[in-house]
Structure formats: structure tokens, C-alpha cells
Amino acid sequence: xxxxxxxxxxxxxxxxxxxxxxxxxxxxxxxxxxxxxxxxxxxxxxxxxxxxxxxxxxxxxxxxxxxxxxxxxxxxxxxxxxxxxxxxxxxxxxxxxxxxxxxxxxxxxxxxxxxxxxxxxxxxxxxxxxxxxxxxxxxxxxxxxxx
Ligand code: HEM
Numbered sequence: 146x147x148x149x150x151x152x153x154x155x156x157x158x159x160x161x162x163x164x165x166x167x168x169x170x171x172x173x174x175x176x177x178x179x180x181x182x183x184x185x186x187x188x189x190x191x192x193x194x195x196x197x198x199x200x201x202x203x204x205x206x207x208x209x210x211x212x213x214x215x216x217x218x219x220x221x222x223x224x225x226x227x228x229x230x231x232x233x234x235x236x237x238x239x240x241x242x243x244x245x246x247x248x249x250x251x252x253x254x255x256x257x258x259x260x261x262x263x264x265x266x267x268x269x270x271x272x273x274x275x276x277x278x279x280x281x282x283x284x285x286x287x288x289x290x291x292x
Contacts (some may be wrong), residue, residue: 150206157202164192165273166220182257227290241275
């Protein structure tokens with residue numbers, strides 16, 4: 146069961162992180178060169194139906210893996226002890242992504258056509274960096290911890 150959860154978690158990570166890396170390093174520079182926000186909108190329309198289910202898979206498998214990974218001897222309230230320390234950091238990074246995603250949906254995307262590509266780019270970079278942070282902390286969780 147743990148192997149299936151980890152497999153789904155790694156596949157979800159590949160879709161989520163891979164898509165955001167392509168967005169920031171390929172799609173955004175192209176949209177900027179063409180000065181055409183439709184390049185971003187086209188990518189978003191194709192990627193979003195993959196990205197949202199991938200994020201849901203990450204949350205479901207992540208929480209399940211976290212509950213299985215925590216030994217009885219460590220209390221959830223002990224935020225300095227491994228693995229709770231890493232799980233708490235994962236949740237913090239996830240809440241950061243949620244906040245940015247809601248702000249993008251309500252504020253940034255509606256203003257994209259009116260020259261909001263710079264604000265959108267900052268958002269996309271922030272989500273990508275937080276998502277890479279989730280990968281680093283995740284590898285820490287599966288290898289005994291980075292701190
Ligand atoms: C976009 C969101 C996320 C991404 C990209 C991500 C990515 C990863 C990656 C790449 C690994 C390493 C897999 C391995 O080495 O086997 C991992 C492991 C892990 N992640 Fe996540 N993760 C995300 C969200 C979450 C969430 C929300 C939680 C729960 C709080 C979580 C809990 C875990 C746990 C417990 C492990 C260790 C699994 C093991 O025992 O090997 N992840 N994550």
C-alpha cells in the first residue's frame with residue numbers, strides 16, 4: 146500500500162512541478178517576447194485540467210503517507226521532531242500555494258489581458274519555487290530528514 150501511495154505521489158509531483166517549470170521557463174518567456182498574454186492563457190487552458198487533479202492527488206496521498214510515516218512516539222504537537230517538522234513544513238508550503246492560486250484566480254488572471262503579465266509571472270515563479278520546496282522536503286521525509 147505504501148508503495149502505491151508513493152508511486153501516485155511521485156506521479157502527481159511530476160505533473161504539478163513539471164508543468165510549473167515549463168510555464169516559468171518556456172511559456173512565460175515566449176508570452177513576453179510576443180507580448181501576447183494569450184500564449185499563457187492557451188497553456189493554462191490545457192494544463193489546468195491536469196494540474197488540479199494532480200494537486201488533489203498530492204494532498205490525499207501526502208496526508209495518508211504523513212499519517213503512516215509518523216511513529217507513535219512522536220506527538221503531532223512536537224514540531225521540532227522528525228517527521229512532524231517536515232510534514233508541518235510541507236503543509237506551510239501547500240498553504241502558500243493555495244493562497245497564491247486563489248489570488249491568481251480572483252485577481253491576476255482577470256487582469257492578464259490588461260498588461261498583467263509581470264504580476265502573473267511573479268505568481269508563477271512563487272508557486273514553482275514553493276513546489277520545488279515540496280519536492281526537497283519530500284525527499285527529506287523519505288530519506289530520514291534534512292534537519
Ligand atoms: C504539490 C504538492 C507536493 C509535491 C510536489 C510533493 C512532492 C514529493 C516528493 C517528490 C516526494 C519524494 C518521494 C520519494 O522520495 O519517494 C514526497 C514525499 C512525501 N510527501 Fe510530498 N509532495 C507534495 C505535497 C505533500 C503534502 C501536502 C503532504 C502532506 C502533508 C506530503 C507528504 C509527503 C510524505 C509523508 C512523503 C514521504 C513519503 C515516503 O515515505 O517516502 N506531500 N513528496
